[in-house]
Amino acid sequence: MSQAQGEIYDLGYQHYDGPRGGRFQAVWSLWINGFRTILGLGRGARAKILPVLMSLVVIAPSAVFLVMSAIVPIAQPASHAEFYEAISLLLLLFSAIIAPELLIPDRRNGVTTLYLVRPLTSFDYVLARWSAFLGVVLVLTLIAQVLVLIANLLLAEMPWDYLQENWLDIPRFVLAGVVITVFVTTIPLAVAAFTERRAYAAAFVIAAFVITTPMSALLSMEWCQWSTTYTVRNGEVSEGDSVEECGRITGDYAKWFTLLDVGRAPMHLINLMFDDAEDFDLVDDGVDAEDEAAALVTELPLAVPIAWYAFLVLGPGCLLLWRYRSMKI
């Protein structure tokens, strides 16, 4: 080290007279740094496992569909909403694991202090982190949707006609992508803002989403039973018609309990966008749990799922900003 010091005196210190950017430059640099953190760039191979897995999982269903549509031409064009359905849980899972990386190490190592004494506010910091995360996840989901679109075009007999008829799907799936990615990035970041260990932040988010799914399903479970009316006339009991009575286990409350499955909040909105919910048949026995939930939600006033989504995004978002605004350094 004494050698290195020997050189210093010869070179001398140079002042910087070049251009200086303002807050935009600061946020941009933080954005790039967040982007690198998410993808594990500049780190070892182990840091890249999760981002690679996430990319694969998000794109895999669409890629498989695309390959199938190229090989097996009898397949039908598919709904874009279905592919969001397929990836929504996994997207949430990976977001929950990656989000803590963006906030917790900065706080643990004390780097947050260094950012906050630079020409940016805590709002800028949170915004840069969040938008980097959002950007990556959004690009991944949109790639998946573009693949679906290509597959649908391949399957259509007249691709040009298909596009003319369904061009509205493009702004829809872009908007749907925004809806789902805003959701899966905001909540885990908010939790990470209040947790000191990365593992617990991830576990808390995932546990909340995993546990509420079966709870919601049970509370809105459908019941059917045959009941027979008996009539007593002249001391004789005669059996009337058997009637199948159906209902929900919690009756009229059932439709509200579909909201309890918080992980599906963005899917309700996406289904609305694609008008898919109308296609579901309530009494059809073949429907799976997701379809049933989607159908049940339509019994609620339209504003309810929208307000619920807004609450689930804005609430944590405000908490996140408040936490960084009032942080003791």
Place this chain on the structure above:
Amino acid sequence: MNEAAAGTPLIESQGLTKHYGKTIALHDVDMQVRDGITGLLGPNGAGKSTAMKLFLGLLQPTAGAATVMGEKPYENVAVRMRLGYMPEHDCLPDFMTASEFLSHMAQVSGIPAKHARTRAADMLRHVGLDEERYRHIKEYSTGMKQRVKLAQALVHDPVMVLLDEPTAGLDPGGREEMLELVRRTGREFGINIMLSSHLMGDVESTCDRIIVIEGGAIIEQGDVSEFTQETETFLIDVDDRREELMTALELRGLKPKISGASVVVLLRSDDQLDAIRNALVEAQARLRRLAPSRGELSDIFRRSAG
């Protein structure tokens, strides 16, 4: 430096007060810091870090105003483009190379990417980390980390840099190297510095001016030369007739005190050395030792309190 030449102090506070709930961290502090190296001296919990954070705009003042280069940093964050800060605690990421980290920090401070990389490399050379710059910071020693912390405060070429206890946790060798770096930053690089420390030695050997702060208030300030002079104490050890010596010293206006086996005298000027000599002669005490004891922080506090 231009700001200073124009007559505006680099850092100024008027009635600056900060409360944390019921604790008063800083009370009604007026200070003006012009160019050069200024030392903020005080024991732990005196309010040094709080003062720095107020000047950086990390905290909002409870009352009064903190201005830096004519701007209030809490309201106008842009002024921080020309401010640097080295916190006392750890503040470095594990999985970044020093070069990558410095370049990133320069960019966050507003320097465009291509200039940021050159400045990062230059800065690491200046703090003596040329060889290690492509290693992850996680693998650095405490001393090396401390240099990276200093480098990140300087990488965007600030007008003023605030160093919070830059020698904390360093061994004597590392401490001397850090202080030398601080001196060079001030003298060679021409960057104005405010440095906090609880050690008189640190401040004395690096600073031009000292502000002594305790219990959230300024208790003394001035040029370092008058400080060290003022605080020069002399230890007088005699074999006998100590009482007589004390009387003789008091007669000459010297306010001696007993500290352990020694008589301690605080000197205001060199003339008073003659007075000591005369007092020794008068008391006819057998002198064993007469030695200056370099000013310690505790002396200043004792003096201020007493």
Place this chain on the structure above:
Amino acid sequence: MAEIFRLSLRQILGRWRVLVILLLAALPSLLILLIKLLSEAQFTFADDDIINPIIDGMIVGGILPIVTMALATAAFGNELEDKTLYYLVLKPVSRVSIVLAKLLATLVVAVPLVMASGVVASALVGAETRPLGTLALALAAGVAAYAAIFTFAGLLTPRALAYGLVYVLVWEGLLSTIVSGVGYLSVRGYTLALLHGMDEESFAAFTGRVIEFPAAIVGTGVVIVAFFLLALYRLRTMDVP
């Protein structure tokens, strides 16, 4: 060893963590109370229709693995993150005792909690008819298997909990419903098979979905022993930071 056990217990029982875990464990019972409160009178309950989805989806598929993993990965994970494992291995205690103490600390908290979660919920549905002992036993076996796996995983990587959740959700949750063979390599599969094997009548709902009873017993045993030994091997050979 007793000292390490006590220390590990203290590490596990952080204030917020305990609250969250307790809430998680109480959820099945709360759910059943809610259903009882709100359900329409004209429907007669078949207990199995209510409790089996809860046992399968909520407890064995959610609460059991999440609670156990959170505790087991923290046993060594927190020591590694705080760089304190070094002091532990310097102590004149055998590595077997260290691993055993960590594992026991996890079990002492997780087993009663998960058992209570399942048994109380079951009892609420219909106390007379439920095989509570069977349920408690199977849940305990499931906890032990996860605890062994994730005590080892905590020594392997700081992201053990994250990978664990991926395993539980993707492998045990999604894949096992698609590919039947997954049941042979899934703790959730073992736990359900143990339940079914011990009381085929009460858990008839799982018939056709579960692997053979002996295979489940052997599988659970092998997992516990193998991962305990792996953790031991890892602690012996690893470069403690």
